[in-house]
Amino acid sequence: MRKVVAAAFVSLDGVMQAPGGPPEDPTGGFTLGGWTVNYWDEPMGQFMGGMFTDPFELLLGRKTYEIFAAHWPFVGEDDPIGTVFNTVTKYVATSSTAPLTWTNSVALHGDVAAEVARLKQEDGPTLLTQGSSGLLQTLLAHDLIDEFRLLTFPLVLGPGKRLFGKGTKPGALKLTANSVSTTGVIMSVYEPAGAIKTGTFELAHPSEAEIARRERMKREG
8 A cells, every 4th residue: 555645835824826937827816826936945955855765656636747747858867856757657637638748647537536545555656746736635535645745935825726725624633744944944744643632721610519519618627
């Protein structure tokens, strides 16, 4: 059995839309594409590189796939991430019948949650998502994500596509790793940790029996 790891760039208010450039995803009139660009430093590069050290295959939504397919096949051979991305298998959640032209690409049609659940039952490397906000909502709704690798940027974007959308189910997370870049980007790794345990800071009120007991002790003392 293999894990699904969700990797994402998010703003402090949870938006993950178009982190790499203005034309990346202007859906909904989003005008702030490219909001991650001016924050990159060496610690962030190390965190990102760590995602690709162990064997993995990509699990992508169709829009993210098209963005990647227009970029990574054309980088130079000296780009280590490009070399890996071009080689690994890419599973693509899509409703389109248009061909997937990037080498080693496999379409997931129909019930994507069932398809991903099937892939998880197989032997093989980690299934790593990049971006793919629509696909992530499906994975979240069906409890298919085993780990989150998040880079949280020190800015607020307002309206936009979010990592945790309206249909997200409540649940606790366990922080397993955490560091901060020189530009204030928080790099965190989380694992699902079951149901949320609630409590209260409200002062407890004694029961009638307890009040009676205290009164009796006062009289007897």
